[in-house]
Amino acid sequence: MIKLKGMEWKWFSKKIMFSEDWVEVRSLKIPDEASNFKRYRVTTCWDPTGRKFTRIPARGFLAKDETGKIGAVVIGQGGGYIKIGCRFSGCQPAIFVPLNSLSKKARKSLLRKGSFDTFTEGEFLFARQRGENFFR
Numbered sequence: 001m002i003k004l005k006g007m008e009w010k011w012f013s014k015k016i017m018f019s020e021d022w023v024e025v026r027s028l029k030i031p032d033e034a035s036n037f038k039r040y041r042v043t044t045c046w047d048p049t050g051r052k053f054t055r056i057p058a059r060g061f062l063a064k065d066e067t068g069k070i071g072a073v074v075i076g077q078g079g080g081y082i083k084i085g086c087r088f089s090g091c092q093p094a095i096f097v098p099l100n101s102l103s104k105k106a107r108k109s110l111l112r113k114g115s116f117d118t119f120t121e122g123e124f125l126f127a128r129q130r131g132e133n134f135f136r
Contacts, residue, residue, distance in 0.1 A: 007114040007129070009064065016096075018073050019062040021113055023106040025074050026057045028084065028097060035123070040085030044076035050083055050091050058082045060102055062110050070116065070127040071098050098124035
């Protein structure tokens, strides 16, 4: 665990860290085949082949890659999988998304604790911690 300027980061994998703070995520805006953003419902499920939604929302965390770019990772509660929309079959263990995929309330809640600068890459919104130019 690494503590930087009020934020505590844990290792998710060799190249990705995530924050300890989380928010409930009930929907995500994900681009479709035509690059149009559409909002899809997201819930936690425990069966990887699950076809039905549950009432339990997923959890969203800030995620930082090795370049210092911050997006979000969405995972199921209690080690569960996430079910995304009716168009996607089955469940996934996690999904990495840009910050504009989250609702405004969830995004503001996650970014409130630290000091971040936001920037766009195409249609995607990301953040960087102020005063940090590289991954730690």
